Amino acid sequence: FEGMTINELAKRCGESTSTIQNIIINVGERADSEFGALSIDIAELVAMEVGVNVRRLHSDEDAQILPRPPVVTVMGHVDHGKTSLLDALRQTSLAAKEAGGITQHLGAFVVGMQSGAPITFLDTPGHAAFSAMRARGAAVTDVVVLVVAADDGVMPQTLEAMSHAKAANVPIVVAINKCDKPDATPERVKVQLASEGLPLEEMGGDVQVVEVSATNKSGLDQLEEALLLQAELMDLKARINGPAQAYVVEARLDKGRGPLATAIVKAGTLVCGQHVVVGCEWGRIRSIRDMARKVIPQATPAMPVEIEGLKGLPMAGDDIVVVESEERARMLSEGRRKKHEKDRLLKLEEERQKISEAEL
Ligand code: GTP
Ligand code: MG
Numbered sequence: 001f002e003g004m005t006i007n008e009l010a011k012r013c014g015e016s017t018s019t020i021q022n023i024i025i026n027v028g029e030r031a032d033s034e035f036g037a038l039s040i041d042i043a044e045l046v047a048m049e050v051g052v053n054v055r056r057l058h059s060d061e062d063a064q065i066l067p068r069p070p071v072v073t074v075m076g077h078v079d080h081g082k083t084s085l086l087d088a089l090r091q092t093s094l095a096a097k098e099a100g101g102i103t104q105h106l107g108a109f110v111v112g113m114q115s116g117a118p119i120t121f122l123d124t125p126g127h128a129a130f131s132a133m134r135a136r137g138a139a140v141t142d143v144v145v146l147v148v149a150a151d152d153g154v155m156p157q158t159l160e161a162m163s164h165a166k167a168a169n170v171p172i173v174v175a176i177n178k179c180d181k182p183d184a185t186p187e188r189v190k191v192q193l194a195s196e197g198l199p200l201e202e203m204g205g206d207v208q209v210v211e212v213s214a215t216n217k218s219g220l221d222q223l224e225e226a227l228l229l230q231a232e233l234m235d236l237k238a239r240i241n242g243p244a245q246a247y248v249v250e251a252r253l254d255k256g257r258g259p260l261a262t263a264i265v266k267a268g269t270l271v272c273g274q275h276v277v278v279g280c281e282w283g284r285i286r287s288i289r290d291m292a293r294k295v296i297p298q299a300t301p302a303m304p305v306e307i308e309g310l311k312g313l314p315m316a317g318d319d320i321v322v323v324e325s326e327e328r329a330r331m332l333s334e335g336r337r338k339k340h341e342k343d344r345l346l347k348l349e350e351e352r353q354k355i356s357e358a359e360l
Pocket of ligand 1: 078084214
């Protein structure tokens with residue numbers, strides 16, 4: 001959208017020039033000439049207002065595209081051992097510290113594999129109540145590790161995770177966990193998964209299956225290999241220079257530090273001090289921390305980081321865009337908020353109509 005004129009933007013959005021001009025005037029900008037070049041923020045804001053889903057375009061010439069680590073999300077039914085498996089992979093014991101042993105948030109961290117290649121992992125809760133978190137996890141990830149306990153087999157949230165991965169078009173690697181248990185029947189799990197339509201590799205499909213035990217730490221090398229192989233097949237790359245594009249995976253309010261957002265950078269570099277718009281919120285990045293809570297000056301693709309300095313609490317799934325000034329940040333977030341409110345009212349109205357139709 002860089003340097004686009006009002007006229008061109010109208011065409012791209014399928015709207016009339018006057019509609020576009022009105023929106024620009026509404027956000028307090030000038031829109032005198034149909035042929036004047038728009039700044040990228042204004043163009044994006046307008047596109048958003050008319051409901052066009054925008055992905056910022058950057059000039060390709062000086063874009064530095066490099067391989068990036070894979071983002072892997074661990075999913076599965078409650079208590080099947082997702083957090084334990086991640087603990088085993090990074091040699092810590094987070095599962096033991098969780099309240100009631102149940103994951104209630106989306107944890108993110110980077111694990112350096114034995115081969116030296118880093119993988120960014122997202123942990124998700126398996127409890128039925130956290131369906132939205134699993135859906136978001138699937139949306140920001142490259143690969144889903146579907147954890148199925150060998151004794152329990154395929155359960156409701158196993159199937160739900162499968163459908164989220166399918167919906168997001170993300171490949172699955174199956175980890176059959178708890179294979180150390182005497183009543184473990186990994187073969188039965190495979191049959192169940194296949195009958196649910198998952199094309200397993202050993203049955204001629206392309207989904208890798210690894211038998212593991214988080215407790216015994218067995219099968220971890222094979223799981224690591226399977227993930228790196230899957231990542232290699234996908235040839236994951238990202239632009240690493242230029243403005244960052246990132247996604248919020250989790251946000252919380254800290255008493256002393258204010259709103260904190262855990263985010264994963266998709267492209268570009270997020271730099272401390274930048275002005276950002278995050279969903280309907282905005283702010284200036286006061287600090288960036290890695291998942292070990294260490295302050296770092298900037299974040300590159302596939303890195304999970306915690307950012308501080310937002311004015312309000314964003315929502316998981318929100319996108320982060322970098323803008324040039326505080327004024328722009330405020331304006332963009334205001335525009336988004338108005339759009340959000342309008343959508344909400346529209347939806348309410350639709351629901352009301354549905355109800356009254358049902359009553360007739
Ligand atoms: P939620 O986050 O609540 O969905 O659970 P989770 O999938 O993260 O499971 P978690 O890692 O908390 O493990 C659940 C229970 O299973 C714990 O008591 C673990 O000790 C046990 N467990 C996990 N992995 C294994 C394993 O490989 N073998 C055996 N025997 N027990 C395991
Ligand atoms: Mg867990």
